[in-house]
Amino acid sequence: MDLQAKAKHIRELILTALAEAGSGHTGGSLDLVDIFTVLYFNHLRHDPKHPDWEGRDRVVLSIGHTAPVLYATLAAAGYFPEDEMLTLRKLGSRLQGHPSYEFRLPGLETSSGSLGQGLGVALGMALAAKMDGTSVGSGTVNRVFCIMGDGEQQEGSVWESAMAAAHHKLDNLCAIIDRNRLQIDGGTEKVMAIDPLRDKWAAFGWHTIEIDGHDFSQIKMALEMADNEKGKPTVIIADTIMGKGVKSIENNNQWHGKVPTKEQLKDFLHELHQ
């Protein structure tokens, strides 16, 4: 599969949907595209035609505000029609501003949007998968992936879950941190320093990996290393560039919660294809 082409297409879907919606979170959605592309098109055991398949791996998007990257990836993978992306944030849409389990979007595993809860939810799923063992689905223990933000690391509840996952030796749990170093008020290290982040996770008993979150081969390798780690959960700290893919908005925290105008959309899509 041409992962580059997939990633480009997912970025198009995100930008188009956000411009149509008129509100939403562009920066973080774009910078997670490469990770989501590898996860859904090269790694997860899942079946878009049977979203409730018992043997599936699960993805928990703890940073609910980056919902567009999840929706666009699910649509590109065939969970629902891509046209539905244009209903993002509109009345009656299954594509709520933040992920809503209530609306039963195929492929969506949980509601999220209040930071610091996703890792605990993922940990519960991983515990359940361990209890079920190989009795369901694919013949191996189901895996759970939790996508967190770097600003989210400031939530105390993240560390409650970090402690518990290591205590219960959940090697079928993999957390991925979108380390774009930006949050709404500015740089993470200025707002509330989270470094040395890798040391913190290691001290909590996790297997830690640090990668370039835009390098497909590094993403693939990290996910495989996580699969093979025994007795410990894995955290992948992925260095990313907020807004990745559109040069004019990269690394600019103004684009955390801003969307392109219809005019800007044309330029951005043009830029994507260069």
Added chain:
Amino acid sequence: MNYINKGNKPTKTGFGEGVLAAAQQDSRVVGLGADITNSVGMNFFAEAFPDRFFSMGIAEQDCVATAAGLALSGKIPVFSTYGVFAAHRANDQIRISVCYNNVHVVIGGAHAGVSVGPDGATHQALEDMATMRVLPNMTVISPCDATQAKIATEKAILECKGPVYVRFGRETVPDFTAKNQEFEIGKAQLMREGNDITIVATGHEVWEALEAAKILEQKNISARVINMHTIKPLDGDILMKAASETRMIFTVEEHQIIGGLGSAVAEYLSENHPIKVVRIGMKDRFGESGQASELMHKFGLDAEGIVNQVLREWA
């Protein structure tokens, strides 16, 4: 109707027996512990099913999020801790991960009310019904004695579909309802007939209300007593009947008069059958240390206190 005290027993024990009974019938039931396993009634389950009980440490926010994840994966998680921590510390997790997902997680809220006693205000749950009741999809149950706590908990686990909060106390209190009682979540029980006033009580206050009704009878006031064991969904039918057949409604709860049973009853009746509703409970203040009986007396929550407040209004 005469209710006989079969012997004092904490409602906490009833909750624990209910969890055990449900777990014996359904292998999907799992338990989460936040360090205080014995004092929140989870010890019976933890001892009988060690492989299905997870110690999560003193981390209530994680416990609730983890419970939601377990439920999303087909388990029936039961998480019990003191009501103050469940309903307040982990409130956001209950709101988003449990209620918004509308998953079947059963939360036990122990140490309800001032009858917790010497531990004092920090550990006396007096606002939990308010913060649980207001959440969409949530069912709130407050059984009146140990026997009922067992039945209610078993049903909450095996029959309910969404989130449930079951509230219970620490102190040994009269155990007076029948093992074979008819109990349906959302359907209140008429405990005593009466035609002057109605006392709607919940939790430990049901026994106190029955005792108060006996004293009032000697003063020629006929008091109906209702056990509102489910705060949400509220049984409107029994309230409509009481409002049309008696002349004043009193609500009694070991909880703030703001936001709990009294509020729920007043909200319902003001819309459907306006009548004077007098709320007996904690009057916008914290509890304090003391023996359970001393505190119940100080705050006017024992039978004598209920009688005095009825007489003041009825005169």
